[in-house]
């Protein structure tokens with residue numbers, strides 16, 4: 001059975017103006033999927049809607065067959081959906097160890113729980129007493145993911161994994177995620193700008209353009225056809241609805257310009 005089922009999800013920031021429309025996303029246990037798309041496509045918004053931080057305007061989300069209520073982040077976490085946001089949301093003035101301890105409710109077994117994270121991210125072991133705000137970017141990301149793992153996610157959502165990190169660190173973190181998916185059956189939804197890194201680690205990929213999924217397949221199919229993302233993107237652009245108003249046309253023109261940059265980038269990164 002699928003661990004994540006997201007069916008016909010709409011969400012947005014202003015009533016009646018959804019910026020995500022009809023999103024379908026299904027994930028089996030142990031699968032990693034990446035969300036690809038230009039700036040403003042709605043990737044972060046989708047993670048927020050899945051994790052309950054943003055109410056849905058329509059659609060259903062289920063984890064392991066159980067409905068996840070709209071706009072209820074606590075219930076989403078209890079259901080097994082845990083988000084690592086792009087700012088990592090660490091307690092910067094607390095140590096690495098304190099940040100981790102806060103994620104473990106029961107005192108008994110806390111040490112063992114922390115060890116499961118430190119075994120995955122050994123470099124955090126010698127940084128246990130260091131304030132989170134003084135860690136390197138890579139260590140902060142490891143800590144944010146480690147803290148999320150302590151909540152036993154069935155579905156881990158990670159926004160902008162590589163932001164500000166060296167590719168070698170991103171590789172290291174992705175390797176850990178692949179191992180967690182394989183060993184623990186944890187499913188991962190990854191938003192990642194480095195297309196080739198994301199596709200290398202992922203089993204599935206979805207391309208979002210203007211709030212819609214315009215292409216979705218096994219990651220291997222995208223890896224085998226590097227131009228496919230560009231085609232998905234251009235096709236998505238052509239199907240964009242316009243209102244006919246000047247403002248809307250300007251908005252679309254801005255998006256096209258942004259996206260042209262992104263496609264150029266994706267080409268380079270896929271080589």
Ligand SMILES: Nc1ncnc2c1ncn2[C@@H]1O[C@H](COP(=O)(O)OP(=O)(O)OP(=O)(O)O)[C@@H](O)[C@H]1O
Nearest residue numbers: 013014019037038039040041042043044045046208
């Ligand atoms: N807090 C907000 N209030 C209103 N609109 C927002 C808010 N956050 C994002 N948006 C809008 O929602 C749309 C989708 O944004 P989102 O951040 O989800 O895109 P993204 O694909 O994650 O982009 P990026 O790759 O730049 O992070 C954009 O048009 C954006 O301007």
